[in-house]
Amino acid sequence: MVLWMNIRLFSGCLLLMTGIYNVKAWTYHYNIDTNMDWTNARRWCQKNFTDMVAIQNQAEIAYLNQILPLHSAYYWIGIRKIDGHWMWVGTKKHLVPEAANWARNEPNNQGTGEDCVEIYIKRQKDTAKWNDERCNKKKAALCYLASCSDKSCSEHAECVETIGSYKCQCDPGFMGPRCEEAVQCWPVKNPQQGFVQCEGVFGAFHFNSSCQFQCDTGFRLEGEQRLRCLASGHWDNALPVCQAVQCLPIIDAPGGWSMNCTHPLSINSFNSSCEFKCGEGFELQGSNTTWCDHTGHWTHKTPTCTVVTCNPVLASAKSQLTCADPLGKFSFRSSCNATCEEGYRLRGESTLTCLSDGNWSAPTPECEVIRCDALESFQHGTVQCQDRLEKFSYGSLCWLECGAGFTLSGSNSTYCTSQGKWSQDLPVCQAQQCSPLIDPSHGTVTCTHPHGQFSFGTVCEVSCHEGFKLHGTPRMECLEMGKWTDTPPFCLAQQCPLLTAQENGWMNCSHPHSLFSYGSQCFLGCKAGFEIIGEPGMECSASGNWSQEMPSCTAVRCAPLSFSQLPEVGPPPSMNCSHPHGNFSFGSQCFFQCAKSHKLNGTSQLICTSKGYWTNSLPSCVVKEMSVSAGMLIYAAVGVASSAGILLLGGLMFLLMRQFTKKGEKINGPVPLLEESFF
Template identity: 45%
Template sequence: MGSTVGLRSSPRAWGCGWNVARLLCFAAICWVLGTQMEVGAWTYHYGNKSDYSWELARNFCRSFYTDLVAIQNQGEIVYLNKVLPRHRTYYWIGIRKINNVWTWVGTNKALTKEAENWANKEPNNKGKNQDCVEIYIKRDRDAGRWNDENCQKKKRALCYQASCQRSSCSQRGECVETIGNYSCDCYPGFYGPECEHVVRCKNLDPRPDCSHPLGEFSYNSTCKFQCQEGFELQGLDTLQCLASGNWTAAAPECTAVKCPALATLGRGQLNCTHWHGHFTYNSTCTFSCEMGFVRNGSETLACTALGQWTVRPPLCEAVKCPVLDSPGRGRLNCTHWHGDFTYNSTCAFSCETGFVRNGSETLECTALGQWTGHPPRCEAVKCPVLAASERGRLNCTHWHGDFTYNSTCAFSCETGFVRNGSETVECTALGQWTGHSPRCEAVKCPVLDSPGRGQLNCTHWHGDFTYNSTCAFSCETGFVRNGSETLECTALGQWTGRLPRCEAVKCPVLAASERGRLNCTHWHGDFTYNSTCAFSCETGFVRNGSETVECTALGQWTGHSPRCEAVKCPVLDSPGRGRLNCTHWHGDFTYNSTCAFSCEMGFVRNGSETLECTALGQWTGRLPRCEVMRCPKLRDLEPILMNCSHPLESFSYGSVCRFRCTQGYFLNGTSRVQCQPDGHWSDKMPACQEEAAPYFKQVLLYMGGGAVALVALLLTGMFIALLIKRLSNKEEEKTLLNPTSNLGAPGVFTNAAFDSNF
């Protein structure tokens, strides 16, 4: 089907938009052209059976692997150019022109200028559907560079395979690539190796109306509470299960609705029944009155679910008779016992000189609310009845009855009309008026014209631009009227307002956001109808919102003002055996943030000391590692016996080696060395020297008896020295072999020596 290659990936440097976790990769054991090699990365694969068009090549990669490869950096290009076999048609990669933009198909992100890797004079844009991209492998020139090609041409497919899949982490967490596998960083409210479990909250009882999108009484469950009619909720009406496993608040309670307390009325009694507490929901109260008084209102009141009585409390009032007035040219004298014109009230009538009473002299209010007779009248002389003229009004003052003696009538015209004739006439003692009725004529107003950007529509009832003429003004789309919509000709010959103007609709004034710029075009005035404003951000910041807004005819912008937010880089963690110290100017791990790395004693940094977050959302270098310091490796060399302990790694910081010699040799030098933080051993390598007794025997035989005495003397001294040395070596050997020694557990002795560079 295909072959596989591997590559150790470094943090992205070309702005391809891939996750940093993917760039850190996972450890993979790959077969490269039949040879097994171990690398730390996702794996690369290529088809070695057939050539495909670009679409078929991508289908091949997505069927057996993840997708067509996305080239991350120059290091990968060098490696792929080295390990991939040369093929006459070269290889397809995962970039294509979409809507005239070169786009990475795996992430649907546009190719940035910084990430371009075109060969010389490419892309050449010959206009022959060259919308796909190949990579030159082992080409004489431009090796590893790109070339745009016709998508229907046949080439090898170059694919990659990742650990994380769409189904990873149950789609409830962030899938993070790890060495040889992946781990799940669960979203709030979820837990478990695959984020398969949901946090639960305590069950609510009695059960309210709930929705459980993720399981009964679990994270994001929402419960709504409501009370029966006549009861009200004490507490929140809606609770939600939080990611912490707690509800947003305690469960509420229902209490009966209260009505205002009632009091016993004067001249009456109150009798109440309470079911849920004094004057609460469903309480009923009955009212009654003393003899001689009647209830004004309902007999029974009930407290409703709204906390209100069904009606207002009644009153106990004395029986009333109709109110009496003094007759014209007459007088009224009354006595009231329980209120004006009530039960037992009495009234006496009299008339002025020249007027006579027509009716009873005295009336009394009975228990039935009726007077004992009809009220009398005092009548005067009458004049002929008058009527208002057309478009006029008649206002009369009648002192002794309609159109009677001393009645006066004033004539006026309706609004917008003026009188032509006498204003006032009076009824004389002879029953005649002092003058004739006048006429009413309409008032005129100034002629009006249409305003600019507007129209005028008038209605005339009594002649052009006269009283009651109305003129309506309207404006074109995008303009609003400044002034009255309608003017009317008043009775004073003036319009009800000034001639209006048509002004462009205004939108709220816009201002550039922090770290942003604003560029506007105004056609009818600042921030008015048809004005357009474009927003942009400073380097290192990206726009969150619309790029351009326009002021509509409704006085609203077509979108909200965007914000400029600092570009974010991937979050960094301290390396093992190391420390991370960061400075953030615009937010954690954002544009211009700098992070410095350092290692513990005995460890050295492998990588950049300082990283900086660039405007492209990338760090300026790769995340360093802290590696243990190593001392020169010790090698086997008889007759030295060596026992070493390695708490970290072989012959590294903290390693300790102890030495002794085999039988017949004594140790010349230190018996113990330790690897120090600077990568050097604490002392030089010792040596084993042969004991001297066998040597002196041969000398004696050669020299004869003449030298025996001298040799004996020398041997005696050397013997004593060797004996002391031997005893010292035996004590050291006991120490090395003793399990309870403070030098460490016993080990197997081997022949050893330092490397030649020790």
Template identity: 45%
Template sequence: GKTCEISVCIILHTLLTKLLSGSSFLLYWFNSVSLPINLILDLSSGGAAQAWTYNYSTIPSRRWPEARQWCLQHFTDMVPIRNKEESDFINDLLPFNTRYYWIGIVKKDGEWIWQDTSEKVPKEAQNWAPEEPDNIADQNCVEIYIKREKDTAKWNNESCRKKKGTVCYATSCRQDSCSANADCVETIGNYTCQCHPGFLGSRCEEEQGSYYCFNPYGSNRFNSSCRFHCELGFQLVGVPQLLCQASGHWNHPVPLCQGMCSPVFFPVTGNVTCVDPLEPFSFGSRCNFTCQEGYYPTRDNTFTCLASGQQAPWKQQNLKAPPNAFMQCQDPRGVYSYGSICSVLCEEGFDLIGTNMTKCSSEGNWSHALPVCQAKRCPTVNSFSHGSLVCSDPHGEFSFGSRCTSTCEEGFLLNGTADTQCTSLGTWSTDIPRCNGKSVNLSLKHIGCPALSTPSNGSLVCSDPHGEFSFGSQCKSTCEEGFLLNGTADTECTSLGMWSADIPGCLVFAYTQPCPLLAKAPQNGRMNCSHPYSSFSFGSHCDFECDEGFWLRGTQTMTCNNSGHWSQDLPTCQESQGITKIRIHHLGTMHVCTNFQRNPSDGC
């Protein structure tokens, strides 16, 4: 009879070994059953579809140490370009920035090194612009020219104190990318799990099954049969025994070892609805608990069966503040429970579209969808004669936060401020300049910057070595207690006659603790409260006065501070004693003291 092709059975043998090595692979097998050869190739390479990502920031511009610190706080590190191909890739990826971008290469002990690994950058990996590096003293950091007409994607050494754009990277490897039996190895755009000895599969997990074969005419030949068995807690899906046919193919697909979950608990005062894509209470099954009227779940109400055969709560969708907004909630019965009220306030420069408040009903639904915070738009700006205009639009074209930089052609001089920004009022910070023929240059010390104003609810302190708001002036903004700085604190007057950063605003800190509610005025008295931001929150203050015949014991005014406490205790209204009132016609009422008791409000 015809024998099975040895090559086919060798591939099957490899596949069987990997099939029994973990449920994460089994999920991939189910998705790829129509292309088994592709499946085998994917298994041999390992890894998942996560990616090494690049992230950049141009607002604000940062000095090199500040740029690296920002990358370490928000991502993995500053981008350490390893070869020319990566330089070209980043050049295609990033937008043009007049100040260009820092990268993670510095000079140390006379050598250029990758900052993240402290390794020396080899000559073949360096991508300097012509006549660079120029070895000028104190130019120990590296920038990359992005989308520059000349020397694009090339490197240049610069002073680390200069401010430029920031480029960071985030790695693909995460804590759960591979099992504990493997090392996660980074690659560009992906990662690979390198298995420890004795482990196989894409994530190098422990084997969850076994098989044995009977070979009457030799290994993996005609009439060879293999029987499969799964470990406790795993169920075999498919035919348990395979036979090598005269056609040279196995008579059934390879079975799977699928993790099983124990049946879920059915509550007496509720119902359970399950969706089982494979088998009841098996991998991928999801069960949702609902309670009868008058009852509520005591824990997460959705469970899913994981690959390991364990149950875990499904992630709840909590209420989150919309982008560019603050949200403050009052929860009288618990977080996001019946009676909770959440209000939304847009950040400066954004208009609220929709309803600013939503309430949790008795049915567990929010009364309104959360609003949208839309950036204010500024008038459209166009390019001008003998010049060009380059804009960055973080919130939409010509919207709040958009920055436009004007440059002139060779032989022309900029008449006006090069940079303008769309402000929170929907207007440009400066007029678009013109390009005139070059004239005599002024000395730096006579260059002035626009006058600055103190931010509302804040203060501004400046040092002026060459005169008020002139070249070299440095200003620092701070906010009052209870307010949060929205922008960059420090700015400097540059040689171009413009500030390195805009003056920030001071926004009320949305996450301050609210003060206890004052439900009613003191007995025999009156209370008048004002709330500049929200009810009984930071900045709220209440005034008190007593009815006629009573005097105020305590402070007349209470103020809510940013720690959620009132400045004073609630006053009371005490009855006046020992006072005789004599009414004199046409003149009013006169208080007469009839004994030696003294009440402060009567002046006795």
């Protein structure tokens, strides 16, 4: 009987279905009644369904392991090695490493020719994992049936298989479950002062439709004349607008008239009008109105105004006037700036303006001597000054000195400038400086600075990061002569005990700081024929200790040799063994020898290989056959007269009879030891 199992997936839920429902979905099928090699299993899947199963994710693997029954030979899946690469045969795509689900130490190609893949369903070890296997092995077939058909999607889509169903992947510009609907752009209306005409294969305002715009007479189109509906549901350009014809803007004359304009359509466009009037202090010359006509020109020229004048102004003592007259000498909007000679400051308004009533905006200003801020004694220092005009005024010169034990930082003299500022910033009296300290490598410096950074009285503490040890004095102080009490210390990585490779092993280490110090990592392995005892990786900790004891290498062991395993067909041979690495372990050699009346049946030497297997089966001893010629020689030596000769002659005849009666019979040797078979 052939067992069939259909599994269908709906809306993210996994359901077990029987064959009475006709529902389109991705389904699984298997046959555990007849085991087949990989090629015939795939033919069976392709004949009855779509193909051998192609696993897409871990959820699918878990589900298959849940619903499939345990089968002693396990199941074939659709992966095969082609040109040295593992490939999904259904899609002809390479198996990427991140998608692989191999069992531990697989694929190993043990025995060569393991080019096909099985899945361990409900296996106690490595359950639901993959194993590479020879393709001629007999296993259960595991298949799937696709769900896409010619009628699944419209002509504007591609049908894409999914786990448990399918979906229609729409072409650009189409949407809907079967991709039958064209994407729609927002409707376009006639612009103000214009009109639009639209058309398209899939309908107006749908994908690939276009709209053409035109404006009324007297208006011009701003933007693209033609728009097209894109696959994204947006027009390829912004909607254009119809703008009225523009007149050039009216430029205001300097200090002339003012104007008031109305713009029924847009600024300075068709039908805009402006009214002019002179400002206070001006008289209008020309038309007081104008309009923008349909040709884009104003109907009247811009008018002008006559300016009002003010009385001339004269400079006061120690001052100078600089005037600007945009509309005429000392006229409306004329301005005069007053400045003083060096060392004097202006008292009053520095700028005078001619107003519309013919008067200046302020009285003429005067000049007075400039003063600087008064200087006072500063911390740890004194000030002495010489005043040329008035105390702390323009030209005053001052000297500054520091008290004993401090150094002057800055200029020791300053004078009052014409800007009322001292020529130099006030200096400061600073404590003696020590050389700056920086954080040592893998360490930190923490300081207190009572008189300034790294100056007299500064105290610094040095500490090292985790895993590093301080070498030197941790505390230093800056003395009054600008010297530290000691040389700066430094940090070195904590040392771990030196490691050497174990006998019959090797060691590979990395040292980020120094040999066998904090952060060093060592990985250890064994030579062929030896296996490691303990974890292979070690790391030097911040405390200077290794993370574990040093692992060791021990020889691989073969099964102990014992003649009790063989049937008793004769006395066992003598065995002489050498064990360079331990009893019955890698490199052990055993030699075998029988008594003179017996001969050795099998090899005389066995060797334990690096894989833990003996090179051959145990030998045995069998009785030697006595030839007729040997018997005749014995008879002649003893003589026919003696009773011993008679007995010997009888024995000789017995041997002759046995020689003829058992001619052709074979001597069965001892049963060889069974060797393990790995496949």
